[in-house]
Amino acid sequence: MLVSVIGAGYVGLVAACCLANSGHRVKCVEHDRSKCEMLAGGLLPFYEEGLGDLLARGVKGGKLSFSTEIESIKNTEIIIVAVGTPSRPDGKVDLGQIFGVMTDISELATEPVTLIMKSTVPPGLGLQLQKRFLFQKSGKIAYVSNPEFLREGRAVKDWYQPERIVVGAETPEAVETVKSLYSDIEAPFCVMDISSAEMVKYASNAFLATKISFINEIANLCELVGADIIPVARAVGMDGRIGGSFLQAGLGYGGSCFPKDTKGLDFISTLNGHTFNLLKAVIEVNARQRILAVRKLSRLLDSLCGKKIAILGLSFKPGTDDTRESPSLDIIRMLGDEGAEVTAYDPMAVLRQNAGPLPEFTLCGDPLAALTSSHAAVITTEWREFLDMDWEKAWKIMSPPRVILDGRNCLDPHKIKSLGFQYAGMGRA
Ligand SMILES: NC(=O)c1ccc[n+]([C@@H]2O[C@H](COP(=O)([O-])OP(=O)(O)OC[C@H]3O[C@@H](n4cnc5c(N)ncnc54)[C@H](O)[C@@H]3O)[C@@H](O)[C@H]2O)c1
Incomplete structure (x- = not known):
């Protein structure tokens, strides 16, 4: 054709x-x-x-x-x-x-x-x-x-x-x-019919976003009651009626679709006289997740002002160079507002105009350069490279108190802690 x-x-x-x-x-x-x-x-x-x-x-x-x-x-x-x-x-x-x-x-x-x-x-x-x-x-x-x-x-x-x-x-x-x-x-x-097909797309993205925000809320509660989201999410997801995908707690969703499609569906609902309370909560929880991460880091470092923070990951997920609505950019912005000095590394991300105005930070060519003399590192994208990294070497070049905030729960906490780091995940006991 x-x-x-x-x-x-x-x-x-x-x-x-x-x-x-x-x-x-x-x-x-x-x-x-x-x-x-x-x-x-x-x-x-x-x-x-x-x-x-x-x-x-x-x-x-x-x-x-x-x-x-x-x-x-x-x-x-x-x-x-x-x-x-x-x-x-x-x-x-x-x-x-x-x-x-x-x-x-x-x-x-x-x-x-x-x-x-x-x-x-x-x-x-x-x-x-x-x-x-x-x-x-x-x-x-x-x-x-x-x-x-x-x-x-x-x-x-x-x-x-x-x-x-x-x-x-x-x-x-x-x-x-x-x-x-x-x-x-x-x-x-x-x-x-045409309108139903259009709705399938919004309903699918809104549902997936709901799963992410739901598990993030459970993760937040896990922290408060001393439970660990990793075994919790795994066991919950083993129920065939629920399914394990999109049950990974962390910094929440980003990208060019979920944020805009959830907001779009909320707007369409309001326009049609319907208050989509569930969806409003999903959007709010997702935005809050990034703020919670910054607050957690601030607690762990006493204050963010004057601290050097390395951000590992700029794309909104691994496997793409797309940074549209990426949680990392929001987090960098908030850290900058608190007076922190930010360095960042990503194996692939390309900072294009379509990702909006960029916050201030130093882009590094490799993860160790970003980590040099930093007081803390935040894993914002779960790239394989960060899992396989020489964390022992990282410990040597970082400055005390050497905090690792694993925003994607992708590192092995035991290994990281055994090297002398302070480790914090999302929803981990
Ligand atoms: N990116 C995804 O993962 C994804 C997945 C499913 C659906 N969608 C949807 O698909 C659509 C496209 O998404 P995308 O991520 O590919 O967008 P994009 O912004 O990456 O690409 C759109 C392209 O269209 C071009 N363009 C705009 N107006 C044009 C015109 N008049 N003539 C010629 N070119 C023109 C732009 O220059 C741009 O290159 C969106 O509605 C999005 O929600 C995206």
Whole structure:
């Protein structure tokens, strides 16, 4: 099939490369000129495991091309929209990129064409977009909601082995078109109306965020009653009705999806006259978790003022270079406000503009450089490198009292304590 993908971000680029690898002819439109030039030359603008090979193969084999010109969506059978839907400060979903693309599509698309919305958009928006932008071409442009569930760090695997493919469409023909696009992928198709498909995405992210905030609350209580969250969470998760994933206590969620989608769903709820109390609590608990970590460190060091703190990990999770809404950046900001001097290291993170204004800190090229003469270290991202690090050497170059705050509960407390460090985890007895 001849496919256009609009937006070469984490979602659009994975879609474009994987579809080209599956034999479709894909034209990807990205309006950021420098990003587009990199891609056309076969270079990735961000890290994602396995994506570089697919990109190079697609470009070399002529199945995948890139352009800044939106006109290239003409004469394609399928248009996939994968532009950003960031949060506004009030939590409302910023639909500026979506409206911009819809204007272009309404002017340029040659019918018949199937428009597949992969960006996460508020439930009900698809119906509005059809009325507002596609009314002159009604019946000729089939609008489909096909939310994306890939996870950064394992996006290519998720593309080829999704747990389900959700399709919100108004006609059986549109559903069939989506099925032919994914003909090489084995997964259950969940077919429904457009607004329901849009809701599945928000409900899924809100539920996963709820699990994280729930286990963090249990962890906080564990500390108060002298219990240990690690065996607690493990045993709770062994109940098949609950499941063990997303039950890792720590600094809470970050990234480009959970924070904005939980806030977005809360805003949508309020707009519709519903007070989503549970979700409000999830968001509040997540924000508080970072503050609790800073308070804990302040207690352990007596005061943060004048202390040197090393932050290990800047990306919001391991396996990605994405720092959007990363807990570490918030923590660095709070430490700076308390008068601490912050150094930081991450094996992969790239501090891009889309992560917002940056707090002040010294970025180091290796973990030991960040740790040199620091009074404390905070593990903010559970990169393998920090688990395997020479902690004995770290002890030698750090300054007393040598506190390790393991914000992801990823180190072995016995080993760390036996080296002479003061160790504190999240929810550990
Ligand atoms: N990142 C994830 O893990 C993930 C997972 C599932 C769903 N989503 C959703 O997918 C959507 C995209 O997310 P992302 O992380 O890929 O965003 P992103 O910000 O990384 O990428 C969006 C890209 O679209 C480009 N763009 C914007 N307007 C354009 C236009 N008019 N023409 C051409 N290019 C344009 C931007 O320059 C950018 O490169 C969002 O709605 C997000 O919520 C993201």
